[in-house]
Amino acid sequence: EAGVVQSPRYKIIEKKQPVAFWCNPISGHNTLYWYLQNLGQGPELLIRYENEEAVDDSQLPKDRFSAERLKGVDSTLKIQPAELGDSAVYLCASSFGTGPYEQYFGPGTRLTVT
Amino acid sequence: AQTVTQSQPEMSVQEAETVTLSCTYDTSESNYYLFWYKQPPSRQMILVIRQEAYKQQNATENRFSVNFQKAAKSFSLKISDSQLGDTAMYFCAFLDPNFGNEKLTFGTGTRLTIIP
DSSP states (O other): OOOOEEEOSEEEEOTTOOEEEEEEOOTTOOEEEEEEEOTTSOOEEEEEEETTEEEEOTTSOTTTEEEEOGGGSOEEEEESSOOGGGOEEEEEEEESSSSSSOOEEOOOEEEEEO | OOEEEOOOSEEEEETTOOEEEOOEEEOSOSSOEEEEEEEOTTSOOEEEEEEETTOOSOOEETTEEEEEETTTTEEEEEEOSOOGGGOEEEEEEEEOOSTTOOOEEEOOOEEEEEEO
16 A cells, blocks of 8 residues: 655755645545644644545645645645745645544655755 | 643663653543654654553553553553664654544654664
């Protein structure tokens, strides 16, 4: 069974530039999560999808961050414009359903903003 | 809001020894779930073990076991017969399954190094 796929694995951009991250969840997983992991910290939820609906985006900075999950499968997280403080690892995870189901994590995208 | 505290930023033990990682949490809920996740260097995070708060019996998974003390809001992870492959960041996480709150709240992690 293929795991959660994320691309790119690494991205270096200059501040004020746009950037996008892509995630392909495990087949059959209806719930998809985007997390932000700062250096030395645990992941923090940015947004959670149930199929194509964003059911929890309360922690997503909507002035510069956006996300979509068209057709309820793949998802894209975008930052525009990027700031120095956005340098972090962006993790995608998926699960069979919401609640106490195991979340399967992707390898993450490490973003460096210079 | 729930909080998760891991007070040991780093730990190291000799291979084959037993090590215990600490985690405390704060919640007003009675029904919830607790998890330990492992994040090896440059690899993705994987679930180690899960505990339902309504179960009094401590969860075990092979060499991994937990000591769940609900009244004390404590959830420690014990790794027996530690192996080099156990070297990783370990995150304690809390989940409130009530509608609208189904998200994992993670602690800051403990970096565990197994010494050959």
